[in-house]
Amino acid sequence: MPGILVLATTKDGRLSRDTLELLAGASRLKEKLAQPVAAAILGTEVGSYVPLLFAHGADQVYRAEHPLLKGYQGDAYTLALHQICERAQPSVVLLPGDVTGRELGPRLAYRLQAAFIGEFIDFDLDQASGRLQFTRSAYGGKAMAVVQPRMNSVVATAKLRTLEPAVREEGRTGEEIRVDVVLEASQLKTHLTKRVQEEATGINLGDAKIVVSGGRGIHGSDGFKLLEELAQVLRGAVGASRAATDAGWVPPSWQIGQTGRTVNPELYLAFGISGATQHVAGISGSKCIVAVNTDPAAPIFKVAQLGIVEDWKAVATALTQHCRELTKR
Numbered sequence: 395m396p397g398i399l400v401l402a403t404t405k406d407g408r409l410s411r412d413t414l415e416l417l418a419g420a421s422r423l424k425e426k427l428a429q430p431v432a433a434a435i436l437g438t439e440v441g442s443y444v445p446l447l448f449a450h451g452a453d454q455v456y457r458a459e460h461p462l463l464k465g466y467q468g469d470a471y472t473l474a475l476h477q478i479c480e481r482a483q484p485s486v487v488l489l490p491g492d493v494t495g496r497e498l499g500p501r502l503a504y505r506l507q508a509a510f511i512g513e514f515i516d517f518d519l520d521q522a523s524g525r526l527q528f529t530r531s532a533y534g535g536k537a538m539a540v541v542q543p544r545m546n547s548v549v550a551t552a553k554l555r556t557l558e559p560a561v562r563e564e565g566r567t568g569e570e571i572r573v574d575v576v577l578e579a580s581q582l583k584t585h586l587t588k589r590v591q592e593e594a595t596g597i598n599l600g601d602a603k604i605v606v607s608g609g610r611g612i613h614g615s616d617g618f619k620l621l622e623e624l625a626q627v628l629r630g631a632v633g634a635s636r637a638a639t640d641a642g643w644v645p646p647s648w649q650i651g652q653t654g655r656t657v658n659p660e661l662y663l664a665f666g667i668s669g670a671t672q673h674v675a676g677i678s679g680s681k682c683i684v685a686v687n688t689d690p691a692a693p694i695f696k697v698a699q700l701g702i703v704e705d706w707k708a709v710a711t712a713l714t715q716h717c718r719e720l721t722k723r
């Protein structure tokens with residue numbers, strides 16, 4: 395029976411949040427398509443993740459272990475995932491909408507002769523045809539496109555942080571399937587020579603409940619130090635517009651938006667950000683947006699629940715001071 399296959403990834407010895415989001419999406423698909431959910435876990439010693447995948451909604455887990463799957467390598471993962479798909483015969487393969495999914499998705503779709511859908515934010519069954527269709531943003535976030543694959547199988551990447559993570563259900567179990575993947579070092583066209591871990595300070599941007607973000611209006615890296623202080627007091631994370639990351643004031647991984655990360659915090663504080671559609675595409679899931687900008691006509695005010703027409707520094711400094719006093723009490 396065809397099913398829905400999710401690529402599981404791990405981080406710091408746990409299933410990644412991306413995987414839990416994909417499993418939540420797969421469970422919704424299961425209801426619509428009446429097909430089981432399977433997860434594929436690749437690596438060297440990945441047995442401990444199998445029960446966790448069952449607990450988060452997988453009915454089957456395909457487990458592939460091979461020395462060449464130690465750490466992510468695009469060629470090795472494509473070949474292994476293809477072999478798993480040949481065995482599982484999924485109708486839908488779900489991958490995370492990050493660098494991994496962007497690399498694996500089109501390669502896998504080509505090998506499976508499947509349709510490829512990039513970065514969907516929603517899906518549903520078309521009432522008339524009963525076929526699956528996906529919603530994704532188009533024209534830099536200015537419009538939504540509903541795409542219906544013509545093929546019977548589809549490989550799709552999900553835009554991260556648009557789905558709530560799957561909830562753990564104790565005692566849930568399923569079927570584990572070991573796949574002996576055939577991989578040769580000579581098949582790998584690229585080799586990982588070095589992995590550089592970005593210094594992680596504070597709370598992860600994708601998981602933060604409060605995001606303090608800065609744009610070109612911050613006028614330099616020194617300004618971001620102030621925003622970091624505010625984020626620390628609020629136990630939040632710092633993000634940025636592309637103008638700020640392109641200027642080199644902060645690392646590229648802080649970029650939020652269409653070509654950056656998607657965040658959905660309880661509170662998004664936007665300092666000196668104009669609110670271009672490409673930026674707003676990454677923050678529209680925020681529960682509350684507060685914008686500080688000297689230009690009353692800045693488009694960010696159209697999406698903000700609270701707008702302050704003021705110099706960002708004055709507001710950020712006062713807010714940091716006030717929050718510090720509150721936390722001292």
Ligand SMILES: Cc1cc2nc3c(=O)[nH]c(=O)nc-3n(C[C@H](O)[C@H](O)[C@H](O)COP(=O)(O)OP(=O)(O)OC[C@H]3O[C@@H](n4cnc5c(N)ncnc54)[C@H](O)[C@@H]3O)c2cc1C
Nearest residue numbers: 609610611635636637651652653654666668673688689706
């Ligand atoms: C294909 C494509 C993809 C893109 N992807 C992204 C993306 O993922 N993320 C992203 O952010 N952008 C993205 N962009 C760029 C985007 O179009 C904008 O150029 C960018 O978001 C602008 O950043 P900004 O708001 O910081 O700068 P600006 O638009 O220059 O705005 C700066 C704002 O700061 C205000 N300001 C100035 N001084 C002060 C002060 N002292 N106090 C308070 N406010 C002040 C100004 O009034 C202004 O509104 C993309 C563009 C393209 C073409």
